[in-house]
Amino acid sequence: MEERRLRIAVAGTGMIGRIHARSARLAGADLVAVAASTPQRGAAAAAELGAARHAANAEELATAPDVDVLHVCTPNHLHGPLTRLALEHGKHVVCEKPLATSLAEAQQLAADAERADRFVAVPFVYRYHPVVRHARELIVAGELGEVRLLHGSYLQDWLLTTADTNWRVDAGLGGRSRAFADIGSHWCDLASFVTGHRFTSAVSAVETAIPLRDGQPPVTTEDVAAALLRTDRGALANVVVSQVSPGRKNRLWIEVDGAEASVAFDQEQPESLWVGRRDGARIVLRDPEQLAPAARRFAVVPGGHPQGYLDCFDAFVRDVYTGIRDGELPEGTPQLADGLRAAAVTDAVMDAAASGTWTEVAGAERAAAATGATAAPHTASNGGAA
Ligand SMILES: NC(=O)c1ccc[n+]([C@@H]2O[C@H](COP(=O)([O-])OP(=O)(O)OC[C@H]3O[C@@H](n4cnc5c(N)ncnc54)[C@H](O)[C@@H]3O)[C@@H](O)[C@H]2O)c1
Structure with a gap:
């Protein structure tokens, strides 16, 4: 039986959000929604990136029932709150670095992820x-x-x-x-x-x-x-x-x-x-x-035939999605x-x-x-x- 495609959303569609969206596509996921700093920017990004829809804000993505994996690509101060919200709603998260803006918040996220029993991957892609x-x-x-x-x-x-x-x-x-x-x-x-x-x-x-x-x-x-x-x-x-x-x-x-x-x-x-x-x-x-x-x-x-940064990102996202499907992230993720x-x-x-x-x-x-x-x-x- 064919596996259901992962449904992913991208919060923050700047430099790195676009790269996440591209790598997710290449890894066979469905980009169901994006959100940016305003609904207007979100609509423009959805059209450009080919997302099925845009959300009014990033919190809407973190709580959406049709999202399996949230990619948090916003400015740093939103990494912790969005990751926490997504975990509370049963999602796996790909959260950009730095994981949080303080060590205390990063430690709290560790406890949240353990409780939620979901993966949080961090793109240290080098x-x-x-x-x-x-x-x-x-x-x-x-x-x-x-x-x-x-x-x-x-x-x-x-x-x-x-x-x-x-x-x-x-x-x-x-x-x-x-x-x-x-x-x-x-x-x-x-x-x-x-x-x-x-x-x-x-x-x-x-x-x-x-x-x-x-x-x-x-x-x-x-x-x-x-x-x-x-x-x-x-x-x-x-x-x-x-x-x-x-x-x-x-x-x-x-x-x-x-x-x-x-x-x-x-x-x-x-x-x-x-x-x-x-x-x-x-x-x-x-x-x-x-x-x-x-x-x-x-x-x-x-x-x-030179490879580079984008290939790293593609490999990272591919490994994360494989891990989510298998229930265990590949060694080195x-x-x-x-x-x-x-x-x-x-x-x-x-x-x-x-x-x-x-x-x-x-x-x-x-x-x-x-x-x-x-x-x-x-x-x-x-x-x-x-
Ligand atoms: N892993 C890597 O190699 C790598 C590389 C670059 C950036 N990053 C990380 O990615 C994050 C984003 O960096 P960037 O370079 O793409 O920045 P950027 O400024 O290009 O993009 C940030 C985006 O977030 C959006 N945004 C702002 N407030 C928002 C909100 N409330 N809700 C939703 N979207 C909002 C902005 O509109 C913008 O599109 C940073 O945390 C950065 O550290 C990681």
Whole structure:
């Protein structure tokens, strides 16, 4: 018997809402409704995206009886309330990062999701680059040896001048952290996903490089952040996050240095992975022939035919829907526990910047254990079998 198609709705039809709608379609779901900031915008988005209808507001989507999965793609302050409402009405949720605008709210959502017995997936989609999976497999296989150092950056320039603004700049809509919650959270998730290490404490500094933006009240959220972190397996990590770095568009760069080898990945060059050893370095191309078996299923076209960000999104949504149908999300799917962990790291980074001292990453481990975190790689040298 043919399975009923999942009925999905998208709340927030800006940059990322459109990508969710596209990936949902490709995964075989029916886009039954959308909602935007006003009914007029919702109607225009429904027509453009081919949704069956538009709702007067996002809350209507969260409570609609004909929606199986709600995609929350609104500004950050609505992530928590809409996810909670949708869970209360029996829906699975794909909630954009950051999961919530405070750690307390993220923790509350974890309890809500457990009570509702529904999935909440969080689009940390850089996990879906095939060479990222390959790097993870190298670590699982022990090829890097003991992981000692994680370092990198996530740099953008779209908020470079005083004329640049966005709802994210307003702490009331974006949350108390901007750059770190927005993009530092991606870096931290990727670092944990690839290595299996979890961040336990942080010391940091943040700066609002542009305290006055045209037509805005004084800005309280950070443009740049620099954090030094420790992991639960004894490694050090260092990340620089910026939304004001000229010429950098979406440069998520990460290197993991082990006792035997290092790997480095640049999100803007996602067709290759650098693997370094003392006696030489090599480039692994995103060629299915060269990739570890667990990475191959994400290589959807042959080598030499570049893949990218949209393919990551498609793979993420496909895996989430498969999991919803099967009753279990595929291993590696970023979910609520991962969003919660990112919220806890962000909170620690912001508290550390305020206090100037090492600050523990609160509660994430406990909450993650209770809600079923993504299984992370372990190697013989750093704590057990994968
Ligand atoms: N996972 C990723 O890679 C990724 C990438 C980009 C953005 N995001 C996240 O997605 C979210 C949206 O970001 P964006 O870049 O698409 O922003 P955006 O400004 O392009 O879009 C936000 C949309 O929400 C709509 N909106 C505002 N208030 C609303 C309301 N009350 N009800 C319904 N819709 C409302 C706006 O009309 C707009 O269309 C953010 O939380 C961001 O962190 C994630």
